[in-house]
Amino acid sequence: MDADVIIIGGGLAGLVACNELVRAGKRVAIVEQENEANLGGQAFWSLGGLFLVDTPMQRRLGVKDSFELAWQDWQGSAQWDRLSGTHPEDEWARQWGRAYVEFAAGEKRTWLHQQGIRFTPLVGWAERGDGRAGGHGNSVPRFHVPWGTGTGVSGPFADKAREAASAGNVRFFFRHRVDGLTYDGGTVTGVRGSVLAPDASPRGVSSNRDVVAGFELRAQAVVIASGGIGGNHDQVRRWWPERLGTPPAKMVTGVPQHVDGRMLDIADQSGVRLVNRDRMWHYTEGIRNWNPIWPNHAIRILPGPSSLWFDALGRRLPSPGLPGYDTLGTLNLLRTTPDIQQYDHSWFILNQRIIEKEFALSGSEQNPDITNRDLKLLLRSRLGRGAGAPIEAFKEHGADFVVADNLADLVCGMNGLTEEPLLDYAQLRRQIKERDAEVRNPYSKDAQVAGIRNSRRFLGDRLFRTVKPHRILDPKAGPLIAVQLHVVTRKTLGGIQTNLSGQALGHDGSPIPGLYAAGEAAGFGGGGAHGYNALEGTFLGGCIFTGLTVSRSLAAAL
Template identity: 35%
Template structure:
């Protein structure tokens, strides 16, 4: 049976946030679009549906209301310091410069015009261990989380008559004619298909759902590839189209650069092998190695440098760690990244969210203790140590080392704030100076506190999340070949393109640069297509 043939003006491969943004921009400029995805229609929006919904933005009304005076110049200075671009990161750096200049107008304003709003408190993430991260609070959380962003845009997308959709259609290759990409071919449940298009935009995501590819590209900077790694990305994000782009001459670069997290726990209801959840690490928890020693001499504290956390845990014996805290700390600080783990954000319930911030998230902590295999609770330390040793099963935990680490930390607290001589305590004091963090950071108190409730230990592992490398693109989102020239007819956006230029974040992200760049890249691709079309 011959392949079914479809013809279109612009083919967008991938119905995640980058693909949706590309298609919406094209449709609003009067272009016709065929949107194709390997998943079902119910998954339209891709991984954005599961994301927390944070975006790194500057110069917003939310910043001004929080008395934060930011600028594109300050953002770029921070970005360049953190990214540590190499000489061959030309396009990544160009995209970073473009992001710093245009994020307010092209991302924030664009979303606000479409009905997306943001939580009024701006978060201060990735400050850097030595003040070498975000110099100001910039992390804006969307009301409705990532799903709210994606589904708001999807609803607007589906209102356009110029849109055609093909779901559950998997692309197997790109087609070329006379040196230009002119479409693709693939397979669906109904058989083979071919699509002819004037322009093709690849928005197919990264590689991090395929742990075999994560292993293949693993950077030894993070230690040997961890056999116990968890997967926080849908396995369909397998980078299959990276090879197809290479086959037509496009460059794929820097796949060893990944944005993984250090505080993964096993999902209690796994949907695929090694499925994990990514914790937003408690700042007041003690972070311990497999033996029960406190990781140091510089302690790990969540929210400062994710890149460094992954490096340090990747080099620990067993490549896992423990976070030790008590009930009072947990209900104040415990959180899981993602849409469904934050229902008050997801459902835009401001009063319920504020009540939870002030009184504690008891429901989440109880659920974690009852359901998550990596979360343990006990009434005293000997009992907890026994459960930790049983869960690890490797004979490494030493209860005496565990007890000594906690006793020393608690003794430092009891001396009082004027005598704090512990880097974690100093950081906790700093965190509580910023109103957005004060709501989510417990007052300093001993772990072994009679009023603190049950003790809690959480076994954490590295969790695979995002590709920071990908298809090399210029500022028009055109895929570039080995000579640095555009592959005619071919564009890429979102994670497929390393969020811009084959790696807009360099070696380390300021966080909140992923959803936002899907929008920025996608809109740039659409604008380039429309601009090119108007001159032909």
């Protein structure tokens, strides 16, 4: 035996499982196709937002939350509907969903604190939903941002695994790519694969796939923690569901290339049951990174509620196409409305006042104030004048930004970014003026303006995220800004079906002895704990919860 447990993937899910197994006295091998610089996987690059329920941080901002409300929101978002027949796809997904909300309302915060994760006072109101109390979305703010962003979440787990390696309890096999599972009878006994040529590329940069040798490792159990498919557009297209129309011809990429989905197909071919593969979580607010790290690298804008959103033909999006409300509702709108399906982009129109307070960019490297734990910079960049430096850099260098002092010039610049001019100045002007007429009174029939006022009733938004309603065309709030938005691929919501112990199930629905799965590869638990929609900040937590569950089951079983 090379170890008690082999973990495929050194991302967050793999690291959490590893550390808990070491704590239980087990010897672990982490097999990772990338080099050591990539330890931590996607979590390093993430904003680090964590879904927590009924916390002191929420209470300090006046938020009243509870398990019951969170579970109502989760079910309204998940909309699990594959629950009938033998071994239905949502059988374990729903149970994992509930267990995860219990974790988020219970043990999670204290456990994270014990691991060294500390939170900023910022609690964001992500994914406000589709406008129905029982439908998709967060009724209250729950997106807790930790100091260090993604690095502050992945770092403590990576450090602990390195310490365990120094003590001889963990062996890292970097540049080792798993190509298959090995079985003895019906039991998984190890992995086989290819040793890839050394590659000194920095974290996140694509590495070579030159095979220099083969390898085999044996253990009492194997955990698949290999992530999702978001870095592989062929896979995204292959599983794109009909309900979201057709995938855009051009998409941009929100994850490193190693999020390739390859291991999921290998698992499938080895008798493992994958479910809900048509459920994914891609954003419509992607902008091309002017300073890319991985191929086709894009950043997601986390928009506050005030930017006006237009389709490629310049028509304001109807609800639920409001910034920050309903990710897949908006994607559906853009991909299924007949006369715009052929276009791959949409537009935000806003002004300097809005960008300064309302634009945030997802990613650790885009938030140096929080990533570097710099409180002074945080207060200056979030409360002071001017947009933060990363946002100004995008405004200046980003291929998707147009800045102009008047609407005619703005529209001209926007038309310059498409193959043919699609936007009509008079049509855009009319719609913006109609909207601007709605901010005169403290009430409004415009759903977005009403939403802005609602948002400002939450202290966190009033302080950090939502400008006072004002006219977009007010010259004092200028210059005007337009942003061309693209679909950015990110998360995989389906995956390996697991039972509540994290055991991977076979094609016949029964557990495969010796095989477990965690993180995005397991659809964050059960092959689809989010169902159709996520409440945000639930992915890192999903890696932590599934990694923890698998390791606890294994510690008890071995």
